[in-house]
Amino acid sequence: MDGVLLNSAHEGTVDLSIIPVSIIERIEIVKSGPGNLGRTNAIGGMVNIITKKGQKTNTPFTLTFENGSFLPQAYGASNSRNYLSLVDSQKLDFSYTNNEIVATVGGIAAQNAYTYSDGATRSLRDNAQLYEAHGAVNYNRAFSDSLQFNTQNFAVYKNLGVPGSTSWGLTPNNAMRDTVVSTSNTIEASDVTDSLELLSTNLHYTYGQTFNHDATYGDSTHTKHKASAQVEGVWNLGQNYALNTDLLYGLDYVDSTDAGRNTRHTISTSAHGSVYFMDGALSLHPSLNIAYLSDLKALSPNASLGAIYTPVRNLDLKATISYAENSxxxxxxxxxxxxxxxxxxxxxxxxxxxxxxxxxxxxxxxxxxxxxxxxxxxxxxxxxxxxxxxxxxxxxxxxxxxxxxxxxxxxxxxxxxxxxxxxxxxxxxxxxxxxxxRKHTVKGSLFFTLDRFESVLSTEYLGKSSTLDSALLLNLSITMQVSKALRAYLAVDNLLNTDYELVSGYPMPGTKIRLGGTLRF
Known part of the structure; x- marks a missing residue:
């Protein structure tokens, strides 16, 4: 997020739902390949979430609201209908911004009581409710033309049901409480020397605690601490060269009643750069990242070498070879x-x-x-x-x-x-x-823009795998600028009401209708 690694040694991946949507400006997908970022995995790439920054505006306050509805389909032997699904979920966020600060507070209340097919009949997804409260503050300050400070802070609390798997057994009495508090602080100095264009230092800390109530196997608590200190430099080596380097120390500590107490110290350094030939028509992009993982007592390298050749205008030929490790x-x-x-x-x-x-x-x-x-x-x-x-x-x-x-x-x-x-x-x-x-994945989108209206019709085909069936999904969203202050939208997710799974045993929702808007004042 904003260039700071969020991956945890506890789970290896990041639950993106811990990041409040209201603080996200945009999401960048950085693929592996020539010219990628040095901290991306050489095979796979990186998702970089860019958060909002303070800006001067005549409407500093923003109120965002949404109601989500599922189709009240008949389910069970009695063909019952859950009409409360028409008001299944509500979201509310209130934000304030000015030149230096963005602050937001909000919450979600959702029953997630959608119907799904379990074979011959339809069933109601039970014990999938979510109640969430979140808040965030981003503050950026320019002390001078060459010295800037940014601090990014958010906290999220969730209370949610754990519905279980249709394959391994439903868990109507299980629940989870999740708390996350995160802070990231960066100081950037530009034009440090003739050869050092930018020097940035980042200190990051995240605290997380998950409490699981398991009616069958007993309760468990998982407390997670993640801290890191990173120094990054952008070097000026001349018109035909570019070089970025960094040094990172990371700490992952987990105290879990299930997984025990585990600590991983990570010391890593990376460099990625570019060399340009033939007036920029040919370029090489090497990258190297070497990390030492204390608990595994191992060095873990990632390296890649990419080339881009532009024989004619608007045509780039690319090649990459890379080596990567995943602990x-x-x-x-x-x-x-x-x-x-x-x-x-x-x-x-x-x-x-x-x-x-x-x-x-x-x-x-x-x-x-x-x-x-x-x-x-x-x-x-x-x-x-x-x-x-x-x-x-x-x-x-x-x-x-x-x-x-x-x-x-x-x-x-x-x-x-x-x-x-x-x-x-x-x-x-x-x-x-x-x-x-999945062997085949096809995606397509049709964008329509006219006067005050914007709409997107998107489709996605997910080919079958050894554990999952294929699925065809269709989504529609329409946005209207009602007035200078009010922007409203209507979205229909899974328009075809397709029954599908992304993980075997965990059915995804059918058609969902979201109606909401953003009011600025």
Whole structure:
């Protein structure tokens, strides 16, 4: 978030729902490849969340509101209908901004009582309610033209039900309480020396505590601390060179009644740069990140080398080769009955060839890739993480943008990802795929803009995997600038009311209608 790593050694991934939506300005997807950021994983990339900054405005106050409704479909043997689903969820946020500060407070109340298909009949998703309160303050101050300070702080409290899995058993009496408090503070100094353009220092700390009430196996508490200190430099090495370096210390400490007490100290350094030849027509983009992980007593490197060649205007040819490692998290190693203390670090080689071009109103980007992964960490049928000794992924990703006019715009993408499980003596001819990998993913969006109206019709096809069925999703949103102060919207998620799952045993909602708006004053 704002360039600060949020990944935790406890879970390995980040629950993005802990970040209040009201503080987010935009989300950037930074893919692996030539010219990427030095802290991205060399295979995969990074999601960078950019938060709002203070700005001068004649309407410093903002009130955002939303009501969410599910279709009251008949369910169960009695064909009952839950008409309260028409007022299933409410969201409310109040924000204030000026030149230096953005402050917001808000909350969510949702029953999430949608119907889903469990085979022959429809059922009502029970015990999935969520009650949330959150607040955030971002403050930025320029002490001079060359010295700036920024502090970013938020807190979130959640009280939610745990509905359980349709495959492994529903849990109508389970619940969870989740608390997160985070602060990130950055000082940036520019034009430090002739060769050092920018020097930034960041101190980050996040406290989290999760309390699980499990009516069957007993309660548990998980307290998590994550702290980091990072120094980053942007260097001026001349017109044909660019270099960024950083040094990072990270601390992850977890005190869990299930996973025990675990500590990971991480000391890492990274560098990524660019070298330009032929008046910029050819460029090389090397990156290197080396980390020491104290609990594993291991060095973990990530490295990549990318090249971009522009033979003619509006045509870029790209190539990348990279090596990356993914270390197991505390939960994957130590969670009772669901952890594997014998997990090894995942290691992989990646190669990509691609092109990017623009002709009149058409923009196209395509890449073919191959990934050779050793000890890939994949959940088995019981959701216990296991190492696959050897796996290979081959595929292509294509994206197209077509600007038909000032009113219409089309975006489309396609991902083909063919996997091969080559462990235990299996070969390509055996054609055994890695568990849970979707082979085909197609996305498309039609944008319409006219006067006060903006609308987006988007579709997504999720191909089947070894554990999940395929699904076709359709979403629609319409926004209207009612007045200078009021902006209203109507959104219909899952317009086709498709029954689908992203994780086996956990049904996703059917059609949901969201009606809301933003009032500035």
């Amino acid at each position: 197991p998290s505390f939960s994957q190693l130590y969670w009772p009955f669901m952890g594997n203390p014998n997990l090894k670090t995942e290691k992989g080689l990646n190669g990509e060839l691609g092109l990017e071009t623009k002709w009149k109103a058409i923009s196209f980007e395509g890449v073919v890739f191959g990934r050779n992964i050793y000890n890939a960490i994949v959940n088995d049928s019981l959701y216990v993480p296991q190492n696959i000794a050897h796996g290979v992924y081959l595929g292509t990703e294509q994206s197209l943008n077509l600007e038909l006019s000032n009113i219409f715009n089309i975006q489309a993408s396609y991902l083909y990802n063919k996997s091969f499980d080559l462990s235990a003596g299996k070969t390509f001819s055996d054609n055994v795929e890695v568990t849970g990998i």
